Amino acid sequence: MFTFIVRRIIQTIPVLIGVTILTFSMMHLIPGDPAQIMAGESASPDQIELMRDRLGLNDPLPVQYFDYIRGVVTGDLGNSIRSGRAVSNEVFLRLRPTIELAVYSTILSVFIGLIAGVFAAVRRGGLADSFVMIVALFGLSLPNFWLGLMLIQYLAIGIDIFGINTGWFAASGWGTWQQQVLPVLTLGTAGAAIIARMTRSSMLEVIDQDYIRTARAKGVKERVVIYRHALKNAMIPVVTVVGLQFGTLLGGAVLTESVFAINGLGRLMVDSIRARDFPIVQGGVLIFALLFVFVNIIVDVLYKFLNKRIDLN
Amino acid sequence: MAKELLKVKDLKQYFPIKGGMLGRTVNHVKAVDGVSFNVYEGETVSVVGESGCGKSTTGRAILRLDEPTSGEVEFDGEDLLALSKKKMRKKRKDLQVIFQDPYASINPRQTVRQILEEALDIQNVVPKAERGKKIAELMETVGLGAHQADRFPHEFSGGQRQRIGIARALSVDPKLIIADEAVSALDVSIQAQVINLMKKLQREFSLTYLFIAHDLGVVRHISDRVIVMYLGKIVEIGDTNSIFDNPQHPYTKALLSAIPVPDPEPEHKKERVILQGDVPSPIDPPTGCRFHTRCPFATDKCKVDVPELRSEDYMKEEHMAACHYQKEIEAGTHTAKY
């Protein structure tokens, strides 16, 4: 197991290099002169030149890249153009709500997705199965921001039903649980739908396996057959999906944070793009990518742990 | 004596095993480890042995479906391993193959006619205008009836699909057919039909078969000569009756004695040798005689010295076995430990 984890970490090195090359070249892929853009439209040629110097744009590309890497490794991601503060500081300050949002949403979608998926699979072909799958299809196709707005409308602003106001939750911010429920619901719904579908099909496959028949022939209760013998096997492909889903989730966080006015990394990035604060955008993308890689290492380890058939060495 | 159609010499097929931190080759599966034999024109040679002993790998290496690690394969006087990929593809016209699961090796979306047309097309032996007739002929030959040519594979039973596989192999007038477990998946009644068909075709078209199988009843019935393999090596080779009536290698004896006989009160109740344990892994095969871990006759010598295939004076010509003690066991001077 240990060698596997080490090997898995070593394997991420090329990915990390790729990511840094990508974020590095962001600067150069922006149409036009980055120095001009960053200095602002009304900047004088001198100011632009100064900016170019500050960004190191006069050095040859490889040198620029290695400077950038040195910065990344030492935690120096440059300074924000707007505030002048270190990018690393700005980003880390905003990281917490985003990670919390992503983690809670993942937990929610795994929880709901698994239950719904198993439920549907066990009732294959029945009414309950169709119902769950239709709901899942809806969940999958609802745009994030629209779902967020609807939730705010009905559960934060609230409507009156039989004299009860349904405005139970807060519409903005992050901190109290009232503030957290709606964003997590918004972000977790699509994931729950995907996991439900995945779990269902994976369960259906597992339920037809010979070893399930063996368990039944042993006299195991049907409920135990499903939860002990089938689910653990069915989880194996689902775990991979959860890892991939996490990336989508981070993307979704950007929108969700805007809708719910959460001061997270996503919102910071949106604001920075609008303000052309490229060092922040660059740093944010890097952090997102690192998070994604990290989560997928965890998922892989989990996968190996569940899937006994794979030789760890 | 008939001419030697296929000569295999010291054929080896090692598959690399990747592993370690960087995915280097850490070891090899020695699937086939120095196999030599000849096949004469018009005969059927069977290769038998337990699963994983390298039967299929031998067949695939001869066809160069996997490039063999080393050795020589001479077919009809030509060195197959020296041919370019392109020339080899042309050569495959003369060496056809039939697999165990015909369904896996034919395109389910093509009708039988299209399948056969494609085969004819690739080798381009029959002029286009005559292909329809050829296909009808082929269908009749394998007992399917020309009227079934426009049906899809899934509309046929397992035995019929195997006939399609045979028709496809026959379509290009091959010299040698390698049949890898061609009848193993079939029910007895259907299996008998296909075996009879293969024997009939052999007589009619003077075909040569390399017949890979694990069912020794089928093998006895269809073969002229038999090769017994164990862990990538030939342990015994000889004409069919010698192998079955007078097996020399302890492994062959055990293998034959293990087969249940469909007769509850046989005239001479044979003594069953039950081998202990499993076949060892071909990754680190046992030293010396590879069979020594399960052999009831093994001695310390067997753990060290590799026995060579050889004949004894009391054995029929061309019957060879690879056991240090074959002569002593036959004479009764070397006895089993259990």
Add this chain to the structure above:
Amino acid sequence: MAETTDILVEEPILEVRNLQTSFFTEKFEVKAVDGVNFAVPKGKTLGIVGESGSGKSITSLSILRLIKNPGKIKGGEIIFKGENLLDKTESQMRQIRGNEISMIFQEPMTSLNPVYTVGQQISEAFIIHQNMSKKEAMLRSVEMLELVGIPSPKQRVKQYPHELSGGMRQRVMIAMALACDPELLIADEPTTALDVTIQAQILELMEELQDRLGMSTIMITHDLGVVAETCDYVAVMYMGKVVEYATVKDLFKNPKHPYTVGLLNSLPRHDIDLGEEDLTVIQGSVPAPDQIPEGCRFAPRCPFASDICQERLPHLEQSEDGNQIRCWIYTDEWDGDPEVNVNGKRTS
């Protein structure tokens, strides 16, 4: 003339009477088991032979009531120790499964759960049926592995199925099936997926354990050799029906049903040299499930088929010696050649 349902065997532990199990597919009903009768005498082994698709596995799954949708047991009786299993509740059935009746399956490679150790899987039977603690159950599992001849059982219980060879896995399956001392063991092609030398080991083990534990066995197989060596009685199945039921000796020495005769003749044998002679074959193949013949199911392939065979299904009739046969030839109504000798073509 009535269909025979009582079978003359002394002390049957299990009697199956007119069992019918069908699968309801979109287009038609597949009658996988279509009125099957047989009995398993106490302490003896009954073999069920037949070609692929003849209904052997579905029969055995029906006995344990493990048929899944779209399959359904439509009728009949399964009398186990005097009680009809088809009248039991699901929870009563669970008490029987793995406890009084156990099963071993054809595919050792896929019949064990890949994410649990073999110890955990054997233990489960003890925990369910004998209320043992996990620890006790694990100790008993080690003993079971020892019983089925697995070397260093203490280490093996901790291994996962993929770490074992096919033969080992089948030993584990046997250990699991025998854990609670069942009275009836159903083995569905337990050695089909194994090499002959390993098959010999497993068959020897099963025989030895049967002697020691005194259980009755149903041995399902398509290998007539296995039947001859392990069984006391045989039921030959064709298209969801038993066509011949006899003691092993009678079946092999004097097969009566044209299908049985055909099967025995088409079997190439390693111990008999046929020379250049062709194998005697049964013509044609098993009809598709939507083209079941109206009369005798075997009529389209039977070399003796006569008019009555095309029209009416023969009953399973019992002869004085207790053997049973489903063929018009052996009845008063036979309208074909009165001198017909079904057995005439035998080569051995």
